[in-house]
Amino acid sequence: MRMCELFDRYFARILDGEGVSWGAARALGSALCRFGPMRTTVGSLTGSSEEGRGPRDVAGLAVPSKVGPMLLDFARCPDCYGTLSTQDDQALVCESCGETYPIVDGIPQLVGTKSAINTSEVETQDYVTDFYENLRYKLPWARAYHEHTLREMLALADVTGRVLDNGCGNGMFLERLVQDSRPGTQLIGTDISMGMLEHAKRRLTECGSAISITQADACRLPFADDSFDLVFARGLLHHLPDPAAGAREMARVLRPGGVVIALDPNRTLISELPRRLLRGTSHFDEDHKNFTVRQMRRILTPHLRVDEVHHVGYVAYPLLGFPDITNFGKVLPLGALAPSLMKLDDVLARVPGVRALSWGLMVRAVAD
Ligand SMILES: C[S@@+](CC[C@H](N)C(=O)[O-])C[C@H]1O[C@@H](n2cnc3c(N)ncnc32)[C@H](O)[C@@H]1O
Numbered sequence: 001m002r003m004c005e006l007f008d009r010y011f012a013r014i015l016d017g018e019g020v021s022w023g024a025a026r027a028l029g030s031a032l033c034r035f036g037p038m039r040t041t042v043g044s045l046t047g048s049s050e051e052g053r054g055p056r057d058v059a060g061l062a063v064p065s066k067v068g069p070m071l072l073d074f075a076r077c078p079d080c081y082g083t084l085s086t087q088d089d090q091a092l093v094c095e096s097c098g099e100t101y102p103i104v105d106g107i108p109q110l111v112g113t114k115s116a117i118n119t120s121e122v123e124t125q126d127y128v129t130d131f132y133e134n135l136r137y138k139l140p141w142a143r144a145y146h147e148h149t150l151r152e153m154l155a156l157a158d159v160t161g162r163v164l165d166n167g168c169g170n171g172m173f174l175e176r177l178v179q180d181s182r183p184g185t186q187l188i189g190t191d192i193s194m195g196m197l198e199h200a201k202r203r204l205t206e207c208g209s210a211i212s213i214t215q216a217d218a219c220r221l222p223f224a225d226d227s228f229d230l231v232f233a234r235g236l237l238h239h240l241p242d243p244a245a246g247a248r249e250m251a252r253v254l255r256p257g258g259v260v261i262a263l264d265p266n267r268t269l270i271s272e273l274p275r276r277l278l279r280g281t282s283h284f285d286e287d288h289k290n291f292t293v294r295q296m297r298r299i300l301t302p303h304l305r306v307d308e309v310h311h312v313g314y315v316a317y318p319l320l321g322f323p324d325i326t327n328f329g330k331v332l333p334l335g336a337l338a339p340s341l342m343k344l345d346d347v348l349a350r351v352p353g354v355r356a357l358s359w360g361l362m363v364r365a366v367a368d
């Protein structure tokens, strides 16, 4: 066995072990997250002097208050999977069980009573929305990095038919999909965080797209069986309290032969340490996880056939990808370095031994 694999396994066991106190480490992580010298706040970009939770930049949303008729073809009550119809423009009603679902700012809230939602995860996501919007997907070198991973995901699938961005966040990927999909492709975005969805709705309205945005729980998707040709789950599964339930739902809503492309953090010593430090801080709920390749396969395979696993992200990933957590752009010329760092990552992904130490796992799986 290679040295680095031994090293990695050894530390994975320590990290899993009983009796390791992470309390002090967490406190340190929390302090770094709050006061770290390289920490950038949304306030510092928006002109607000207040750090952290500022007013969300979603005022003046010009969104239609109607649900597209196409959505009603395949949207279902998340409680009983009955068909839905519109009840004035303010709500949808289940024709089977009578449950009503409000439409807020043009976004149907299709989360039923059977969802076990982790409210602290939703609060965390509502909170980080502005950091995604104003840092992660705005700083040019960070955006360039994420577009690089989006291209890698797009290379694994043909974007055509009906496509779901499951856990779409602030809609940055959907915006990209509008440009990269074939004519006639129907794009749908779902997320649990209304903070994220409000930005997604605004972004997609601004780019003139007819994408349907819906609040939904990935563990109880409000769609009929076999509705989709392709599902993207970028950074979603590791946020779910029950990732296997999320995988089962993706398989259910995919037609036979439909494809899932998932991206989640790879579990190695290198990724586990900062995650442990930051978990439970304002940016990471306790539910936040990362997966070994074996765990990822175990989550997906009862319902889907995994046919490709790619390791992604080495040096560029932490330096460029997460300025909302630590902004290395304050101490490094990342604008100039970004292209080389991304090339370096692509090279490292091909080096035996090093390859397995990636920060991310990109998986392609097929519904049978
Ligand atoms: C790491 S973010 C990724 C967002 C987006 N896909 C992207 O790449 O920017 C994880 C997303 O999963 C969403 N999420 C967490 N739990 C969820 C759930 N139960 N159902 C649907 N979305 C969920 C969060 O609100 C958040 O937008």
Ligand SMILES: [Zn+2]
Pocket (backbone or CB within 6 Å): 077, 078, 079, 080, 081, 082, 094, 095, 096, 097, 098, 099
């Ligand atoms: Zn119902």
